Structures are given as structure tokens and as C-alpha cells.
Amino acid sequence: MDPLPADIHQTCETRSARGVFETRVVANESICREHYRLTLAVDEFPLAHPGQFVQIMCTDFSDAGWTGGAFIRRPFSIGGLRRRAGNGISPPTRRGRPASSTVELDILHRAIGIGTCWLASLRPGDAVNILGPLGQAFPMPAAGGPPALLVGGGIGLPPLIWLAETLREAGVPAIAFCGARSADLLPLTRDPAVACRPDEPTLSCREFAGSGVPVLVATDDGSLGAHGLVPDVFADYVDRRRERFAGATVYTCGPERMMRAVAEVCRRRNLSCQVCLERMMACGMGTCQSCVVRIRDGSAPDGWRYRLCCTDGPVFDARDVIWE
Ligand SMILES: Cc1cc2nc3c(=O)[nH]c(=O)nc-3n(C[C@H](O)[C@H](O)[C@H](O)COP(=O)(O)OP(=O)(O)OC[C@H]3O[C@@H](n4cnc5c(N)ncnc54)[C@H](O)[C@@H]3O)c2cc1C
Ligand code: FES
Numbered sequence: 001m002d003p004l005p006a007d008i009h010q011t012c013e014t015r016s017a018r019g020v021f022e023t024r025v026v027a028n029e030s031i032c033r034e035h036y037r038l039t040l041a042v043d044e045f046p047l048a049h050p051g052q053f054v055q056i057m058c059t060d061f062s063d064a065g066w067t068g069g070a071f072i073r074r075p076f077s078i079g080g081l082r083r084r085a086g087n088g089i090s091p092p093t094r095r096g097r098p099a100s101s102t103v104e105l106d107i108l109h110r111a112i113g114i115g116t117c118w119l120a121s122l123r124p125g126d127a128v129n130i131l132g133p134l135g136q137a138f139p140m141p142a143a144g145g146p147p148a149l150l151v152g153g154g155i156g157l158p159p160l161i162w163l164a165e166t167l168r169e170a171g172v173p174a175i176a177f178c179g180a181r182s183a184d185l186l187p188l189t190r191d192p193a194v195a196c197r198p199d200e201p202t203l204s205c206r207e208f209a210g211s212g213v214p215v216l217v218a219t220d221d222g223s224l225g226a227h228g229l230v231p232d233v234f235a236d237y238v239d240r241r242r243e244r245f246a247g248a249t250v251y252t253c254g255p256e257r258m259m260r261a262v263a264e265v266c267r268r269r270n271l272s273c274q275v276c277l278e279r280m281m282a283c284g285m286g287t288c289q290s291c292v293v294r295i296r297d298g299s300a301p302d303g304w305r306y307r308l309c310c311t312d313g314p315v316f317d318a319r320d321v322i323w324e
Helices: 113-120 159-169 228-238 256-269
Strands: 018-032 035-042 055-058 059-062 065-069 074-077 081-084 105-108 127-134 148-153 175-179 215-219 249-253 272-277 292-296 304-308 315-317
Touching: 035 113, 035 127, 035 228, 035 249, 055 105, 065 113, 074 105, 074 159, 081 159, 105 113, 175 228, 175 304, 215 228, 215 272, 215 292, 228 256, 249 256, 256 272
Parallel strands: 148 175, 148 249, 175 215, 249 272
Antiparallel strands: 018 035, 018 127, 035 105, 055 074, 055 127, 059 065, 081 105, 272 315, 292 304
16 A cells, blocks of 8 residues: 555666665664664665655555554655675565565664654564655765865764765765764764764764764763854864865755754855755655745746755755745
């Protein structure tokens, strides 16, 4: 009982296409007080890039009908994607079919409502239906320039984790600034052997350290890393090294207020900034018009137009966004 039109069910022969996929849960680990890392395996998945997302069917549909969860799919950034030969993953216990798995996707999720609590209940072997990849990816900077600067807050970190890995593969160095309200709400795995310094990025968080990207953690209450809001900590760090970061590209994802502040920091310092926006979404594919964002457009009568976060975004150039 899939509510999607038949034409979007694809088998990925066109590797850049989106499709609907039955995946299997490999792991669903708690990483901090409210966040989980869900790893899904699937036989094949189209070409995808950091910034893109999937719509997850956060419910069980069995022959007996609906058995709990959310009726409408929920959007989640792809937090990592690994293409592997071989198998080793056990068959599903819910709707789905056993097969040799070659692609693994990471989804970091925060349990806040009906769909995400359903996700938090998943166990290895369970089947999960996803639609994707959707949306526009982050543009990549050219190699040989200054380090890319990644600024994330809370559950905005997943697309930046995958971006860090992609930047490393492209030979672009990066530094991450990661904010959370408190240490127990930081959705990253700490390496106890590496100090988390308040003034200097270190390889203290495994998700970024794996890509060689040092992290400066900022917490609102000062319980870990620098004490303060991540846009302020980021601005202070950049201001003390202006020459080094001249011409750098900043990538940000997190609560809208945080991204807006990061965009303002960048505007004042003439740094290019890409924002990964979040809107309430229903279809995720440009049909329902529920996810509009006001974007500057000199050719429009009022100087702006509505764009769709799901298909025109979620990544936009910060200079174009008219913040709510
Ligand atoms: C492009 C995109 C990428 C996202 N990536 C991630 C991700 O990687 N990890 C993650 O945990 N979450 C992510 N989100 C947010 C996630 O989609 C919502 O948290 C999820 O839809 C909540 O579903 P629910 O059924 O658990 O909550 P509901 O029961 O539907 O709602 C619970 C509460 O959360 C609010 N809420 C629901 N969705 C949103 C939203 N999109 N923005 C603001 N408030 C909302 C509701 O108003 C309500 O107050 C992303 C959203 C978008 C648009
Ligand atoms: S979510 Fe339906 S148009 Fe964007």
C-alpha cells in the first residue's frame, strides 16, 4: 500500500534518478540523549551527493493494514553513503526482501514526534521504505583554495558529516564548527583520547575525524568546548584568522535562527555561504507546494519569488534567502 504514483518506482537503471527503495536496518544506535544513527542497507541506490535527502515512510504497512507511525513520509538528510561489494546483512523481519546489500546510508535522527519515535524503535533487520535521493546538493569548492568551513547545529550536522567526507575525497581541507545546547545533546561520537578544546578545532569527534576534519564544539551552556552560540564562536575564530579564510566557502545547516546568524556573519565578511534549509514537507517532490521559501530574484516584479525547498533546495545561496 504505497501512496506514491507508479512512475516514480524505479530500479535505478538511470543512476541519477530518484526511486522508491526497500532498505534493511543494519544498526540504530543511540548517540546522545535524543539522537540516533540509523544505518540502512539497500541493493542499489542512485547517484547522490551531500545536501540531498530522502523521504522515509515512518510506518509499518502490513497485510493487516497500518500498525503505527506517521501517514506521510518524513524528510531526512543523507548523513553518509557507502557503496560496498558483498553482503553480511541479515534478512528483514518487517516488509522487505532478503538480498545481497551493496549500499549503506546513514540517517541521524532526533526523536521528537510520531515518525521519529517510530524510527527510534527500529531494530537490525527491520525493513524501511525510502524515496530518494531528493533535492539539490551542496556545490563543491575548487581544490587548492582555503579550507571549507562547516557550521552546524544539532540535527543539522548530518549533511555536513557527509560533506566533510566528500571534501576529503576532493582534496579540499575543512574545519567544522558544531553547536549543541549542551554536551548531552551533541549528536557526535566523542573520542575520549582527544581533548575537545574551547579555542582550537581538534579531531575529537569521530564522525568528522574519519575525514581528517577537526571540530570546534560550542555549547550554549558551556558544558563542552567553547561556551556560546556556534555562529558567535565561528565568527570569533574566523576574525582572528581573516587572511587564512579569505575566499572560503561556508556551509551551514541547523535551526533556522542559527543559519540566519551564520549567513549574516558571512555577509559582513564577504564569505560565500551555502545554507541547507528545513521546511515542513509532505511530498518532497515539488507537487504539494507546502515547503515554499522566499528567494531573491531580480527578474520578479517584487524582487523575489517563492521557490520550493524540496526541489529547488534544500541548499540555497545564503545571499538569496529572504529569512522569515
Ligand atoms: C530537508 C530536510 C532534512 C531533514 N533532515 C533531518 C535529519 O537529518 N535528521 C532529523 O532528525 N531531522 C531532519 N529533518 C527534520 C525531520 O524531517 C522532522 O524532525 C520530522 O519530519 C519530524 O517528524 P515526526 O513525525 O517525528 O514529528 P511530528 O510528530 O510530525 O512533529 C513533532 C513536532 O516537530 C515539528 N516538526 C516536524 N517537522 C518539522 C520540520 N521539518 N521543521 C520544524 N519542525 C518540525 C512539528 O511541528 C511538531 O511540533 C529534516 C527536514 C528537512 C525538511
Ligand atoms: S514538499 Fe511538496 S512541494 Fe515541496
